[in-house]
Amino acid sequence: MVDDEVDRFFEVLADPTRRQVVRLLGEGPQRAGQLAVATGSSAPAMSRHLRILLSAEVITDERVPDDARLRVFRLRQEPVVAVQAWLDQVQAHWQEQLGAFKKHVERKETS
Amino acid sequence: MVDDEVDRFFEVLADPTRRQVVRLLGEGPQRAGQLAVATGSSAPAMSRHLRILLSAEVITDERVPDDARLRVFRLRQEPVVAVQAWLDQVQAHWQEQLGAFKKHVERKETS
DNA sequence: CCAATATTTAACCAGGGATGTAACTATTGG
DNA sequence: CCAATAGTTACATCCCTGGTTAAATATTGG
Numbered sequence: 001m002v003d004d005e006v007d008r009f010f011e012v013l014a015d016p017t018r019r020q021v022v023r024l025l026g027e028g029p030q031r032a033g034q035l036a037v038a039t040g041s042s043a044p045a046m047s048r049h050l051r052i053l054l055s056a057e058v059i060t061d062e063r064v065p066d067d068a069r070l071r072v073f074r075l076r077q078e079p080v081v082a083v084q085a086w087l088d089q090v091q092a093h094w095q096e097q098l099g100a101f102k103k104h105v106e107r108k109e110t111s
Numbered sequence: 112m113v114d115d116e117v118d119r120f121f122e123v124l125a126d127p128t129r130r131q132v133v134r135l136l137g138e139g140p141q142r143a144g145q146l147a148v149a150t151g152s153s154a155p156a157m158s159r160h161l162r163i164l165l166s167a168e169v170i171t172d173e174r175v176p177d178d179a180r181l182r183v184f185r186l187r188q189e190p191v192v193a194v195q196a197w198l199d200q201v202q203a204h205w206q207e208q209l210g211a212f213k214k215h216v217e218r219k220e221t222s
Numbered sequence: 223c224c225a226a227t228a229t230t231t232a233a234c235c236a237g238g239g240a241t242g243t244a245a246c247t248a249t250t251g252g
Numbered sequence: 253c254c255a256a257t258a259g260t261t262a263c264a265t266c267c268c269t270g271g272t273t274a275a276a277t278a279t280t281g282g
Contacts, residue, residue: 007127007130010121010124010125010130011125011127013121013125014121014122014124014125014269015269015270016118016122017270019118019121022201023200023201026200026201026202026203026204027203027204028204031228032228032229032230033227033228033229036229041271042271042272042273043228043229043230044229044230044231044271044272044273045270045271045272046229047229047230047231048230048231048269048270048271049270050229051230052269067227067228067279067280068278068279068280069227069228069229069278069279069280070227070228070229070279071228071229075201077202077205080198080201080202083198084195084198087191087194087195087198089134089137090133090134090137090186090191091137091188091191092137092138093137093138093139094188125239126239126240128240142258143258143259143260144257144258144259147259152241153241153242153243154258154259154260155241155242155243155244155259155260155261156240156241156242157259158259158260158261159240159241159260159261160240162260163239178249178250178257178258179248179249179250180248180249180250180257180258180259181249181258181259182258182259223282224281224282225280225281225282226279226280226281226282227278227279227280227281228277228278228279228280229276229277229278229279230275230276230277230278231274231275231276231277232273232274232275232276233272233273233274233275234271234272234273235270235271235272236269236270236271236272237268237269237270237271238267238268238269238270239266239267239268239269240265240266240267240268241264241265241266241267242263242264242265243262243263243264244261244262244263245260245261245262245263246259246260246261246262247258247259247260247261248257248258248259248260249256249257249258249259250255250256250257250258251254251255251256251257252253252254252255252256
């Protein structure tokens with residue numbers, strides 16, 4: 001029942017700005033403000049995107065101990081892995097065909 | 112510039128019915144009507160979903176030679192592969208960390 | 223305590239996307 | 253030629269998402 005995670009991931013990643021955020025966070029944790037400028041979004045817009053990504057559990061947030069105004073966001077790996085698994089499953093029948101083809105070739109080679 | 116393909120894939124896969132369609136077509140080609148009943152959608156709704164998936168080049172269509180009223184749809188593998196590559200890239204820094212950890216363990220083991 | 227910084231919340235608005243119904247096209251089969 | 257089948261298109265509607273502006277909250281630094 002990890003399907004939920006996949007569903008939320010796709011729904012939330014429909015937005016190009018949020019895809020960019022995921023991309024950026026893929027390279028490492030970032031602050032909200034940094035993400036805003038990097039994506040060319042206003043602060044309020046970014047705040048909402050982050051809230052959506054949080055509620056979909058695609059990212060996590062932490063307050064910086066030194067400066068509690070700052071908030072850093074981190075990409076969670078679980079949903080990424082879940083989506084990869086989903087795509088693998090979609091590809092399953094191609095893999096099978098590939099397997100069948102391999103067997104076919106092998107049979108030819110050994111004959 | 113394969114990023115376009117990824118963008119369209121995510122935008123189009125935001126809809127749960129279309130995700131279902133992709134899932135179903137992952138198991139093999141299907142007709143429009145079959146997909147409609149399988150997903151519990153009306154014929155017009157499915158027709159629209161398929162048109163969207165076609166324009167995003169996620170699927171292809173073929174007319175059946177015997178009965179030209181029928182149309183079968185097939186999942187294209189290219190976008191699936193492209194999205195997998197995208198996710199791999201997002202995961203890149205985790206892989207690095209994993210690599211670093213492995214090296215760390217190896218160093219410990221050999222010492 | 224005050225000014226500046228970082229981010230969130232609220233209120234509002236415009237556009238897009240999904241759906242159902244009904245009508246239409248194309249094709250098959252008797 | 254007509255009835256049935258498969259699918260598409262058009263239209264009206266609804267809702268949801270995303271953006272903006274302005275104000276609020278929280279925290280830091282002088």
